[in-house]
Amino acid sequence: MSLHGSDRRDTSSAGGNGMVAASLRLRLNPNKEHKPDGYEDLQLDFSPNIFSSLERYLPPSMLNVPRDDKAKFMREILLKYLPLGERSRSQKHREYRQKIIENYQxxxxxxxxxxxxxxxxxxxxxxxxxxxxxxxxxxxxxxxxxxxxxxxxxxxxxxxxxxxxxxxxxxxxxxxxxxxxxxxxxxxxxxxxxxxxxxxxxxxxxxxxxxxxxxxxxxxxxxxxxxxxxxxxxxxxxxxxxxxxxxxxxxxxxxxxxxxxxxxxxxxxxxxxxxxxxxxxxxxxxxxxxxxxxxxxxxxxxxxxxxxxxxxxxxxxxxxxxxxREMKRYQKDFSSWCGECSREKKERQRSTIAATKLELFRREGESTA
Ligand SMILES: O=C(O)CCC(=O)C(=O)O
Ligand SMILES: [Fe+2]
Incomplete structure (x- = not known):
């Protein structure tokens, strides 16, 4: 499964949306002092790291509840941010993995x-x-x-x-x-x-x-x-x-x-x-x-x-x-790594410099004429 797209990145406001009670809103800013649990050993639809990162945004009253309850709460929030088709795909994939892990030695x-x-x-x-x-x-x-x-x-x-x-x-x-x-x-x-x-x-x-x-x-x-x-x-x-x-x-x-x-x-x-x-x-x-x-x-x-x-x-x-990086920031300027964007950027800079030089020469010419 994947959680791509800028629309699903901003989990900080997710709690205000839909079924989760208002008292259980996610915090706007993470609690940097809180040390999150590890989620590696659980079978979850999202990367364990996402759960650990999101845990810092949990409402204060939830920080010390059992780990399974935190995982359930966060999973519901994350699932709501997936389009319907992807949500059922993610559920099916979880079942598929579960079946393999239960049977393969x-x-x-x-x-x-x-x-x-x-x-x-x-x-x-x-x-x-x-x-x-x-x-x-x-x-x-x-x-x-x-x-x-x-x-x-x-x-x-x-x-x-x-x-x-x-x-x-x-x-x-x-x-x-x-x-x-x-x-x-x-x-x-x-x-x-x-x-x-x-x-x-x-x-x-x-x-x-x-x-x-x-x-x-x-x-x-x-x-x-x-x-x-x-x-x-x-x-x-x-x-x-x-x-x-x-x-x-x-x-x-x-x-x-x-x-x-x-x-x-x-x-x-x-x-x-x-x-x-x-x-x-x-x-x-x-x-x-x-x-x-x-x-x-x-x-x-x-x-x-x-x-x-x-x-x-x-x-x-x-x-x-x-x-x-599932938690991607929406990036618009690719010129630091795309070969073509950086060539275009250099070309724009070159032509701006050339135009400026030309303008300076023109003005100099006018003032000495
Ligand atoms: O066969 C390879 O070594 C390349 C495989 C690859 O690029 C990929 O699976 O994305
Ligand atoms: Fe590849």
Missing amino acids: PLHRELYSVDPATFFVPSFLRAINDNTEQSFRSIMSEPSPGIFIFDIFQTNFCELLLSEIENFEKWVTETKFRIMRPNTMNKYGAVLDDFGLETMLDKLMEGFIRPLSRVLFAEVGGATLDSHHGFVVEYGKDRDVDLGFHVDDSEVTLNVCLGKQFSGGELFFRGIRCEKHVNTGTHSEEIFDYSHVPGRAVLHRGRHRHGARATTSGNRVNLLLWCR
């Missing part, structure tokens, strides 16, 4: 909560612990502006995750369970959030990707990423072949190759664009192609246009974490 339970020492390579962990731009840049390359490449996962972690995914798919085939694919562009692959890995991926985003995005992608809200869509894509014989040119429904995307053996499957990047300019041409300096390496991450803005070439032999499985 995980194979490697150790994958379901983050264990930094066994998940990540030491260089990545050191950089995250240092938490400085310099430490981040020391472990990554930026072969093209806004595209960062670095080693992230240990081989053993990649293998365990691949084996868990295979086990899930085996269960899907055996039980003939109809699963939802990660998005409209894939016929294969699986949504990791749907079979129990949501909390682990949330921790991965919060503790390990958000610190990087805060520094590397500040202008698209990298510091305040608050939800994610986590899935795997699978290519090869009997799987998807390639992936067309697109932008992701994310502010920041983490793409990590898990394996296995394959050839082809290169990513091609073609510049960052806002919605208005998404189909404009590419400039030569925006062209960048990348060959995947197992365990290695590519981190880029969701609006960085890209696609994946055909995997010509073997199997390729990649983990994708689309990191989002």
Whole structure:
């Protein structure tokens, strides 16, 4: 589910609307002293972070009621802000997930909560612990502006995750369970959030990707990423072949190759664009192609246009974490990150300067004539 759009962002006035009693209005300003509960372990239709953020807006009388009651109250408010169609979609999705989680037996339970020492390579962990731009840049390359490449996962972690995914798919085939694919562009692959890995991926985003995005992608809200869509894509014989040119429904995307053996499957990047300019041409300096390496991450803005070439032999499985900001501010000026908006802005500035210069020359000419 998603909570996009400026109309649904301003939760501060939500309590004044409809069924919730007037005495239970949300506060206009958050209570910054209040330490919110965690909601990761509950099956909810919205990201646990949204509940923790919204909790600071609860009326004072509700702050200390049981967590389930707070979650119920906030869920009702959030649901009212979804259009009807989306509301029932969100309800159905919750039931769908519930059904999987009740019936699927995980194979490697150790994958379901983050264990930094066994998940990540030491260089990545050191950089995250240092938490400085310099430490981040020391472990990554930026072969093209806004595209960062670095080693992230240990081989053993990649293998365990691949084996868990295979086990899930085996269960899907055996039980003939109809699963939802990660998005409209894939016929294969699986949504990791749907079979129990949501909390682990949330921790991965919060503790390990958000610190990087805060520094590397500040202008698209990298510091305040608050939800994610986590899935795997699978290519090869009997799987998807390639992936067309697109932008992701994310502010920041983490793409990590898990394996296995394959050839082809290169990513091609073609510049960052806002919605208005998404189909404009590419400039030569925006062209960048990348060959995947197992365990290695590519981190880029969701609006960085890209696609994946055909995997010509073997199997390729990649983990994708689309990191989002549900609580987005409505943004109008994209010139800090859209290649075309910034070119247009520079062009406007250049012509204003040229016109001013011309006018000055003209006046000078008149006064000396
Ligand atoms: O196949 C890949 O590595 C890219 C996948 C991708 O861009 C996506 O799923 O959004
Ligand atoms: Fe993508």
